[in-house]
Amino acid sequence: MPQQTEINIKSYPNKVPKIKKKSLWKRIWEHRVFYFFLLPGIIWFVIFSYIPMYGITIAFKDFNFVQGILGSPWAGLKYFHQFFNYYQSKEIIRNTIVISLMKLLIGFPMPIILALLLNEIRISKFKKTVQTISYLPHFISWVVVVTLLQRLLTPYGGPVNELIAAMGLDRIQFLGNINYFYQLIISSDIWKGVGWGAIIYLAAISGVDTQLYEAAKMDGANRFRQMWHVTLPSIRGVMVILFILACGGIMSAGYEQLLLMNTPATTSIGNVLDVYVIKAGLEQGRFSYATAVGLFQGIIGLILIIAANQISKKVNETSLW
Amino acid sequence: MKKSFKLLLMMMLIVSLTALTACQQKSEKTSTSGKDGPITIKVLHNWAGSKNNEPDDLDNNPVAKKILEKTGVKMTFDYPSGTEVEKITQVLATGQFPDLYTGPAWGKESETLLDAANQGLLYDLTPYLKKYPNLANLVKKENMSPSLYDSIFSKQKGGQFMLHAGYPATSDDVVNWLYGLYVNKDIAKKVGIDPQSVHTPDDLYKFLKAVKDQNLKVNGKPVFPLGAGANGWPLDIMSEMFVPVAGASSWKIDDNGNAKLNFLTPEYEDYILYMQKLRNDGLLDPEAYTQTGAIADEKFAQGRYAVIPNQFPGLWSSAVKAGLQDKYVPLGPLNDFNGDPYRTEVNVTGSQLIAVPKTVSKEKLDAIMKMLNYLASDEGFLLTNYGIEGVHYEKVDGKIKAKKEWVDKLKDDPKALINEGIGGNYATMAGMGRTVSLAGGAFGYQYDPRYKAEDKFKKIMSPDGIKPVEGKDPYSVFKETDQYEQIQPVFDTLGDVVLQAIHSKTKDEAIKVIEESRKALKNAGIDTVDKELTKQAKSGTEFIKYRTSN
Numbered sequence: 001m002p003q004q005t006e007i008n009i010k011s012y013p014n015k016v017p018k019i020k021k022k023s024l025w026k027r028i029w030e031h032r033v034f035y036f037f038l039l040p041g042i043i044w045f046v047i048f049s050y051i052p053m054y055g056i057t058i059a060f061k062d063f064n065f066v067q068g069i070l071g072s073p074w075a076g077l078k079y080f081h082q083f084f085n086y087y088q089s090k091e092i093i094r095n096t097i098v099i100s101l102m103k104l105l106i107g108f109p110m111p112i113i114l115a116l117l118l119n120e121i122r123i124s125k126f127k128k129t130v131q132t133i134s135y136l137p138h139f140i141s142w143v144v145v146v147t148l149l150q151r152l153l154t155p156y157g158g159p160v161n162e163l164i165a166a167m168g169l170d171r172i173q174f175l176g177n178i179n180y181f182y183q184l185i186i187s188s189d190i191w192k193g194v195g196w197g198a199i200i201y202l203a204a205i206s207g208v209d210t211q212l213y214e215a216a217k218m219d220g221a222n223r224f225r226q227m228w229h230v231t232l233p234s235i236r237g238v239m240v241i242l243f244i245l246a247c248g249g250i251m252s253a254g255y256e257q258l259l260l261m262n263t264p265a266t267t268s269i270g271n272v273l274d275v276y277v278i279k280a281g282l283e284q285g286r287f288s289y290a291t292a293v294g295l296f297q298g299i300i301g302l303i304l305i306i307a308a309n310q311i312s313k314k315v316n317e318t319s320l321w
Numbered sequence: 322m323k324k325s326f327k328l329l330l331m332m333m334l335i336v337s338l339t340a341l342t343a344c345q346q347k348s349e350k351t352s353t354s355g356k357d358g359p360i361t362i363k364v365l366h367n368w369a370g371s372k373n374n375e376p377d378d379l380d381n382n383p384v385a386k387k388i389l390e391k392t393g394v395k396m397t398f399d400y401p402s403g404t405e406v407e408k409i410t411q412v413l414a415t416g417q418f419p420d421l422y423t424g425p426a427w428g429k430e431s432e433t434l435l436d437a438a439n440q441g442l443l444y445d446l447t448p449y450l451k452k453y454p455n456l457a458n459l460v461k462k463e464n465m466s467p468s469l470y471d472s473i474f475s476k477q478k479g480g481q482f483m484l485h486a487g488y489p490a491t492s493d494d495v496v497n498w499l500y501g502l503y504v505n506k507d508i509a510k511k512v513g514i515d516p517q518s519v520h521t522p523d524d525l526y527k528f529l530k531a532v533k534d535q536n537l538k539v540n541g542k543p544v545f546p547l548g549a550g551a552n553g554w555p556l557d558i559m560s561e562m563f564v565p566v567a568g569a570s571s572w573k574i575d576d577n578g579n580a581k582l583n584f585l586t587p588e589y590e591d592y593i594l595y596m597q598k599l600r601n602d603g604l605l606d607p608e609a610y611t612q613t614g615a616i617a618d619e620k621f622a623q624g625r626y627a628v629i630p631n632q633f634p635g636l637w638s639s640a641v642k643a644g645l646q647d648k649y650v651p652l653g654p655l656n657d658f659n660g661d662p663y664r665t666e667v668n669v670t671g672s673q674l675i676a677v678p679k680t681v682s683k684e685k686l687d688a689i690m691k692m693l694n695y696l697a698s699d700e701g702f703l704l705t706n707y708g709i710e711g712v713h714y715e716k717v718d719g720k721i722k723a724k725k726e727w728v729d730k731l732k733d734d735p736k737a738l739i740n741e742g743i744g745g746n747y748a749t750m751a752g753m754g755r756t757v758s759l760a761g762g763a764f765g766y767q768y769d770p771r772y773k774a775e776d777k778f779k780k781i782m783s784p785d786g787i788k789p790v791e792g793k794d795p796y797s798v799f800k801e802t803d804q805y806e807q808i809q810p811v812f813d814t815l816g817d818v819v820l821q822a823i824h825s826k827t828k829d830e831a832i833k834v835i836e837e838s839r840k841a842l843k844n845a846g847i848d849t850v851d852k853e854l855t856k857q858a859k860s861g862t863e864f865i866k867y868r869t870s871n
Contacts, residue, residue: 176611264611
């Protein structure tokens with residue numbers, strides 16, 4: 001649609017009245033009240049995200065406590081070399097990518113499905129109750145979630161295993177078992193995030209023009225067809241943008257969850273970069289090294305976001321920038 | 322309307338900014354000082370378990386009052402919520418220093434403190450050593466373990482930045498911790514095997530198997546043949562059946578002086594595979610290495626562990642809490658790697674490091690040193706370990722005799738003495754350990770059933786007594802080698818690798834995990850370190866021969 005308008009304007013250049021464009025600052029001043037709302041957010045980002053960025057330099061320095069971040073001597077790429085020469089680095093990177101990809105591929109569609117389902121519910125009270133219950137787990141910390149899982153799944157008196165035993169089957173050691181590790185990681189992550197993730201899609205769905213549904217109805221579309229041909233295409237933009245953003249997190253599999261759920265029995269598939277960075281930095285005091293590994297994570301994430309954005313721009317005509 | 326809207330916006334902004342700047346602010350100074358009034362110091366007690374040793378009333382307990390009266394100093398305490406290494410690393414990285422640091426000298430945390438000293442973050446305490454003889458006495462080479470001297474004290478550059486406390490003053494003061502396995506005697510009776518006949522790994526396996534075959538249950542839940550404390554503590558002591566010094570990154574040095582890293586030896590591999598077999602055969606609680614302290618305590622209190630590794634003081638306090646003090650007896654003792662169940666030689670441990678960060682004012686530093694000197698004196702030692710004469714104890718023939726009422730109070734309230742300030746956090750700063758040489762024994766040893774039980778267990782576990790042996794820590798040699806930087810990152814994860822191998826499903830899988838790390842160690846140059854240690858051992862350096870895991 002916007003393209004058509006552009007053509008029209010170009011076709012009749014003399015008929016378009018010249019509008020004197022106000023300068024950027026004037027326009028900002030005009031809408032200063034709205035920009036005021038932005039200010040706390042901007043300040044937050046500056047203080048917590050941009051100012052600390054100078055700390056990244058310790059990835060290239062031999063950090064010591066007295067000379068601090070700025071005064072410590074430069075060490076070049078020493079710590080990056082150390083990481084890539086570390087005998088477990090390949091395994092850690094592989095584990096991180098595998099878990100993140102699984103979370104992305106299985107976990108990403110879930111909030112969309114939940115939002116579509118919720119949208120179909122006509123009883124407002126029921127809809128609100130389901131929505132509230134589904135996003136409550138977002139507010140529970142991973143420590144509590146994992147403790148709950150431990151209590152529920154333990155083969156020694158846990159209700160899940162009691163049920164299994166009552167059915168005459170053998171009890172199963174779910175946690176700390178490599179055969180159930182991915183399933184538990186992915187399902188608990190979905191359980192915790194699905195309701196929260198659905199909010200943004202519900203907001204997008206509520207913005208869909210009702211006339212489109214009416215038109216579809218007139219054309220004989222049933223509820224499923226309306227969802228398929230109206231709702232989904234209407235929220236495609238939001239989906240693509242969230243997918244692009246999620247791509248940036250592929251090198252990050254989730255620190256708290258993995259720290260708590262990974263056990264020695266699952267280390268071969270559960271040892272991930274996020275936990276390794278914390279262990280190297282805080283437990284071993286290797287700040288420069290841990291920062292180098294963290295920076296590597298961040299740069300790969302940035303590259304993935306840019307790549308996903310470019311691909312999406314070409315294929316979908318939807319992009320972040 | 323427009324005005325009130327603007328006002329609302331302004332208020333929102335102010336609230337946001339205040340919240341943000343509050344996060345940036347350095348933590349409020351909790352410690353105060355005054356020229357005439359008392360000086361309050363904030364002590365970082367960097368041992369995860371020390372929170373339990375804090376009196377409920379820090380100001381009004383008798384010991385704190387006495388310390389204030391004698392030195393003009395009051396203390397508040399801070400503790401780590403995670404590991405000791407994490408805490409000291411956070412302190413140094415954030416610059417949020419306490420007024421006084423004290424913490425165990427176990428390894429990495431002491432090295433980090435040494436780094437802080439050599440980077441100029443701690444006060445040089447040399448000037449105070451002339452003034453305070455009790456402190457000067459502490460830093461003498463002969464008053465600390467050779468390994469602490471070699472790895473920490475001798476490595477300080479340009480000053481005396483650290484003190485220590487808790488090291489036994491005489492051989493009589495060396496604590497026999499009685500590390501070992503303890504068994505529920507009722508279960509042992511059911512199994513029909515004499516607990517004291519269990520010595521070898523095979524004996525132990527058979528015993529645990531016999532327990533499993535009983536299919537015992539408590540409240541419908543199964544009894545595990547072998548359990549552990551939080552995160553598997555201290556199952557590592559079982560490695561002493563295979564190697565002389567516990568720990569994957571310790572060295573096995575034989576009588577001919579040949580040194581090899583434990584992790585590379587077939588004996589240590591046997592230990593890992595033994596533990597793996599116990600776990601896979603259902604003889605070891607599958608959650609033993611991953612459970613929290615609360616869950617481990619719960620299982621112990623419910624009587625769901627037939628056999629548990631521990632040291633005597635730990636076992637006794639857990640047993641008293643659960644009302645099980647009459648239930649557990651020593652199992653074995655297990656043979657050491659030489660086949661000796663009654664080895665007398667023990668490596669002496671127990672030092673707490675003490676340091677003062679440079680952020681502390683000179684006035685406060687003076688007060689801290691005066692206080693430490695007082696605590697390190699005989700008077701300070703007696704005060705912090707036995708309380709006030711006439712109130713908590715009396716002196717009989719020069720020895721300490723605790724008042725029986727306090728021992729009786731302990732039965733109902735295990736924290737009764739801690740709340741008086743006795744034997745808690747103050748005691749860990751009270752100079753060298755003089756429990757036997759100065760006081761004749763621990764508080765209430767004359768009446769407390771704990772000491773009767775301890776004596777009984779000593780007769781079973783170490784009938785020939787103990788003989789302290791000291792030696793250089795091979796780690797201090799390793800740290801000086803060129804290979805240190807390449808090998809240390811592998812060492813840092815070796816504990817996890819051992820656990821991964823123990824949790825493997827098959828023997829081949831475990832060996833694969835072990836071999837992968839062995840290869841990494843070899844590539845990083847571990848053979849060169851082994852050769853250097855062998856060279857030094859053959860040329861007469863006395864290295865640590867035995868060490869129990871803690």
